[in-house]
Structures are given as structure tokens and as C-alpha cells.
Amino acid sequence: MIPENNIPKSWKKEELPHKFCPGCGQSEALKILGYAIDELGIQNKTIYASDIGCSLLSWNMFDVDTIQTHHGRATPVAVGFKHAKPEAVVLAFMGDGGGYAIGAQHLINACMRDDKITIILINNANYAMTGGQMAPTTLLEQITATTPQGRKLADFGLPLHGPEMLSPIASDNAYIARSISNDFWGLLTTFKKAINNQIEGRGFSFVEVLSMCPVNWKTDAQESINFVEKMAEIYPVKEFKIPEGLKC
Amino acid sequence: MLSEAKSAPSGMKILISGEGGQGVQIISEVIAKTAHKIGKNTSYMPQFGVEQRGGASVAFLQIADKKIIYPKFSKANIVLVMSNRSIDAVKQYLNQETLFIFDSTNIDNEHLNQIRNEVTKVLNINAREWALKNLSTKVTNMIFLGALLQYLPDIKVEDIKNVLSDKLINSKNAELIDMDFRAIDYGYNIAREENNNLNGQETKEIENISQDDNKTWQRYPKFCKSCELCIVRCPVKALSFSNELNYLGTQLPQIDINKCTACGLCQLICPDGAIKVTKKN
Ligand code: SF4
Ligand code: SF4
Numbered sequence: 364m365i366p367e368n369n370i371p372k373s374w375k376k377e378e379l380p381h382k383f384c385p386g387c388g389q390s391e392a393l394k395i396l397g398y399a400i401d402e403l404g405i406q407n408k409t410i411y412a413s414d415i416g417c418s419l420l421s422w423n424m425f426d427v428d429t430i431q432t433h434h435g436r437a438t439p440v441a442v443g444f445k446h447a448k449p450e451a452v453v454l455a456f457m458g459d460g461g462g463y464a465i466g467a468q469h470l471i472n473a474c475m476r477d478d479k480i481t482i483i484l485i486n487n488a489n490y491a492m493t494g495g496q497m498a499p500t501t502l503l504e505q506i507t508a509t510t511p512q513g514r515k516l517a518d519f520g521l522p523l524h525g526p527e528m529l530s531p532i533a534s535d536n537a538y539i540a541r542s543i544s545n546d547f548w549g550l551l552t553t554f555k556k557a558i559n560n561q562i563e564g565r566g567f568s569f570v571e572v573l574s575m576c577p578v579n580w581k582t583d584a585q586e587s588i589n590f591v592e593k594m595a596e597i598y599p600v601k602e603f604k605i606p607e608g609l610k611c
Numbered sequence: 612m613l614s615e616a617k618s619a620p621s622g623m624k625i626l627i628s629g630e631g632g633q634g635v636q637i638i639s640e641v642i643a644k645t646a647h648k649i650g651k652n653t654s655y656m657p658q659f660g661v662e663q664r665g666g667a668s669v670a671f672l673q674i675a676d677k678k679i680i681y682p683k684f685s686k687a688n689i690v691l692v693m694s695n696r697s698i699d700a701v702k703q704y705l706n707q708e709t710l711f712i713f714d715s716t717n718i719d720n721e722h723l724n725q726i727r728n729e730v731t732k733v734l735n736i737n738a739r740e741w742a743l744k745n746l747s748t749k750v751t752n753m754i755f756l757g758a759l760l761q762y763l764p765d766i767k768v769e770d771i772k773n774v775l776s777d778k779l780i781n782s783k784n785a786e787l788i789d790m791d792f793r794a795i796d797y798g799y800n801i802a803r804e805e806n807n808n809l810n811g812q813e814t815k816e817i818e819n820i821s822q823d824d825n826k827t828w829q830r831y832p833k834f835c836k837s838c839e840l841c842i843v844r845c846p847v848k849a850l851s852f853s854n855e856l857n858y859l860g861t862q863l864p865q866i867d868i869n870k871c872t873a874c875g876l877c878q879l880i881c882p883d884g885a886i887k888v889t890k891k892n
Contacts, residue, residue: 365875369831370884379834380858380883384632386838390882547879577838578632584839 371397373406375426382420386584388544388574388591389458389485393421395547396454396483399554400427405452405562412441414457414466417492418485421456435466442469442478452561453480460490463499463523470529474567477534481557481568484525485544487576488594495579499523502597507579522597525571530603536566539604543573543595545588553602559610566606573598622652622675623763624684627755628700629693630859631668634752639670642759645766645774646674656682667700674763689762691755695722695858705729711809712758714751716740717860718811733807734758739860741797748861749787750794757798768799817887821866826873827889828866835885837861841877850877857885 370376374397383390400406409427413419414437422431432440441455462470462484473480489507490496496509500522504513514522526539533539538560542553550572557568573594575587582590625642629635636657643655656671673679687704691712698718702725705711711730713723716739738754760768772792779788821828835857841864842850849872853865864877864886871888878888 365878365888369878369881369887374884380836383882385836386840387882391880394882394884545880584843588840588843 366398366401370394371401373397373400373409373425373427375423378423381424383417384576384578386575386577386587387417388487388572388576388587389417389421391544392483392485392550392572392574393424393456395544395550396456396554397425399551399558400425402551403555403558403562405558408450408452410441410444410448410451410453412437412444412453412455414455414461416458416461416490418456418458418461419492435461435464435469437461438466438469438473438480438482441480441482442473442476445478445480449479452558454558455480455482457482457484458491459484459486459488459498459500459523459525463525467499470525470569471532474529474533474537474569477536477566479561479564479566481561482570483554483557484569484571485574486525486571486594486598487574487579488522489576489579491576491579495576500525500598502594524598526569526603529569533569533604534566535604536560536606537604538566538568538602538606538609540569540602541571541573541598541600543591543600544575545591546600549600556602556605556609560606563610565609571598573600622673622677622679623689624687625672625674625689625691625759626687626701626704627670627672627691627693628667628697629752630696633668633693633859635668635670635693638752638756638759639672641756641771641775641778642674642763642766643672644778645770646763648774649765649770651675651765652677652679654679654682667694667697669697669700674765689759691759692718693752693755694860695719698722698725702726702729707731710734710762712736712755713811714738714755714860715808715811717856717858719858720811723809723811727809730809733809734802735806735808735810736798736801738798739856741801742794743854743856743862745797746790746794748856750790751860753791753794754798754801757795757800758802760795760799761802768795771795821868823868825891826868826871827887827891828868828871829887829889830863831883831885831887832857832863834858834883835863835881836883837863838882839864841881841886844880845871845877846874847872 412430415434437455441453445453497507542550560568577587646653654673658669710732712734715735742751849870852862875888
């Protein structure tokens, strides 16, 4: 069923148009997150923590309690909030720079501690807000502002695979998945599972979303779709850990 | 009005504002470089919001014979706005002496109302409509550049074109340079015909654009950013760009309702929530 509204009820309508660039995959993902919040009926108990980077452009997107955190610190702030108010549904939203570089330690430790929060991480293969520099997730040979000849294995190693890194250290209560912003229904289901895992009090939930960045990739609509699909060949879209008994 | 603006004794203070991506910084940079080349004292300072992306993009530009002490200023001789939201960013720099340049095909009356009592000198240009009809909305900023030159008598249109072609020398698109030049000429000429009518567009949030017995397809010009995703992803190729403009002054999608199967994909994937598809029973 197509949702009745073209804009999720949990979005702040008066703040539209939102701040993301034309064709940004993050805004697609956040729209789907909005529908997930609507469907689960959790708008009044959701706490949304956003990181620094393009992810912060979502600070006025949702009509829910929102915290703007510092570089890479969306995870620990979300964990702190969850401890203070366990009945809240705490979402931490960040990019690949925030989650896999400057905030990687928090991500790993939250996963090891099995903190009962839901982390959503956007992977668009570059540092987008600052002008498209190389990120941990930049593909080999991908040209960015700081790798004009392409990312070289000898210099920078392999692109970081987040869910693959977290799965071995996660508990059996964790839900860990990778999805893609273009796939409305797939991503909606993934978000709902990741949030339900927290609501049911089970454990850590993590979703990486492959996402388009047309402005920094310098691609038009079709080329952006092609590139994100190429990313999906390198970063497989699947569920890495599903706890037993998780509702969808 | 023209002569007054031209003879500002302490040099020209120009403030240009638009959405990120509308080309505010390019035209400011080209004017600054040209002014420097002809021996003027010049300062150009870009300013973005707290974030680099997503806010109004503002440029402070000064051209003077005297030394320029500080790159910012409190009131501008000329304020040029390219989008509705940028009016918020420039409001405080207006006074009764400021020449306010805007595009009547792109700015809403609702936003103009905020400054209606503050400005007396106005230049109203139909930049986007003309660009869309004759060249491409990509070169709208060049029309504004041309219009500004009318108020900077020391800078010749030819000087500007030389600096611009140096800048674009590596551009893959030779056609673009030609379009830029034509847009500059148009802007320069249109600014001579004074049009000081402070009227913009009426705000339309939703357009009930198309329907038949089985379905309705609506679009939201206030939200659409012309990303083209709906157009490339529609499985039956029912969507294409139209000649109507959204709030950024770029093209809105339009529908061929006979082809549309009301699958709803465009509504689902539009990152800005700018489409609504309804099936009727
Ligand atoms: S997907 Fe939405 S924002 Fe993009 S062109 Fe279509 S209607 Fe406009
Ligand atoms: S509803 Fe489906 S068929 Fe109709 S325009 Fe949208 S994507 Fe195309």
C-alpha cells in the first residue's frame, strides 16, 4: 500500500523544503524513517540524535525531540539518553565519517556493550558536507577531492565494511543490516526491525544505508542510481544478524 | 535611479544571495577578479550558513577606488536575491538607498512582503523565464551578472567575458560558454529598461496538475528540487521536465496522465515529498 501522505506525519511540515541537496539519498532514507516512525506510532517517545556532517541537516526534519551532537558523538549521547530514560526510543543518525572515522570507537563499544539503541548510518562513500573528500567507505579507484587519482589500495587500504566489522562482536540480541536508500519497501522493513529490536528491549540495532550523493559524485540522476548500485556490489545489501523472535 | 546607484562615493557594496547551487559565488568571483584586473580595489567574501550545504549562500562584494578596510558591511548599495529564502539572509542589509534586484518569475509575493516597506529602489528581472525559454535555467545567474554590470560602469562586459572564459577554459561543454555570454548580454540590456515593480509570484503549495477517471497526480512546487529521480525511475516513462518552475527556479516534472499506471513509485521515491499520486475507485 502506498502511504496516503506524500510526507510522513512525523516530519515537521513547516520546515519544508528540507535542507538536503536535490536527489540526496539521505533525504530518501529519512523520509522512509519518517514512515517507519509513523507506522510504529512512536513519534511521541522518539529521541533523535544527529551527528555532525550532512546528517545534521536533519536537525529540524522530524517533529520529535531532537539532540544535535558533536563530531562522531551521536552514539554516546544516544546511549546516555537511553540510560536516563529507558522507555524512550532512541535513534542516532550519522554519516560514514561520523560513525566509521571520528566516532568509530563509540560505535564499536556501543555494539560490544549491546546498548539498546538504534543507529542509522549513511554510507555515501565520501565526506559530503566538506566538499567530497575521501572517507573510510570510499571505493577503491574512486575519485574524490582528496584522491584525484582515485583511492589506491597501497596508500589507503580497503574500504571499511561497517556491518561486517560489527557482526562478529555483536551479541545474539543485536540486529545488524545493510540496506539501500532507493529501495523504499526494503529499507522501510529494515528500519522497522531495527526500531522494534529496541522497543522489545532486546539489544543493539544498526542499519547502514547505501545512499546517493549527486553533488559530490558529480552525477546526474541516472548516474547516481548506477553508482549506488555499483556500491551495492561491493557492500552487499543484506541482514547480518537477526535476533530470534524479532518482529518485522 | 541608475545614476544614483552608479555614483556611490565610497565604492560599491554588493550583496548577492541565493540557494546553494544557484551560482551566487561564481558570479561574485568573476566580478571580483575582473575588477581586480582593471586595477580596482576589490574584496569578495563568500558566506555560507552554519553548514556548507543546505543554507542560503551569500556573497559580500566590494569594489572601490579607495582602500577597502573590512570585507563585510552593514548596508549594501545593491542587494540581489535569487531565491525566496535568501530574502531572510539579506533583510538586515537593506536601507532606503539600496537597489533591490530580484527575479519576478521566481520570488513569491509572500516573501517580498517582508521587505516591502524597506526598499524604494527596485529592479525586477524575469531572468528564469527568459533563460528557460531561450537558453537553459543553468545560466540564470549569468543574466544577473549582466544586470549588475549596468551598475558597475568601470567594468566592461568584454572584460567580464574574458575572465569567465579563462575560468571555463577546461569546461567540457563549449556550448555553455556561448550560453553564458548570451545570458550576460541579455541581463545587461534588460537592466537598462527600468522595471521597478515589486511584484512576484503568488504562492502555490500544491498544484492539482492532472487527473483522469482513475487517478490524480499532484505536485508541490514549493518542495520539488528538480532532482530528476522521479523522471528516471518511472517504470512507464510517464514523467518529463516541464516549462514550469519550482521554488528554486528549476524545472518541475510534468505527467502524461494517459501513460501513468498510478503505481505510486514517484511518490515513494521523491526525496522531498513533492509528488502525490491518488488512485480513485
Ligand atoms: S523526485 Fe521529487 S524533487 Fe525530484 S524532480 Fe521529482 S518531484 Fe522534484
Ligand atoms: S504513479 Fe507510477 S506510472 Fe504514474 S508517474 Fe508515478 S511512477 Fe510513473
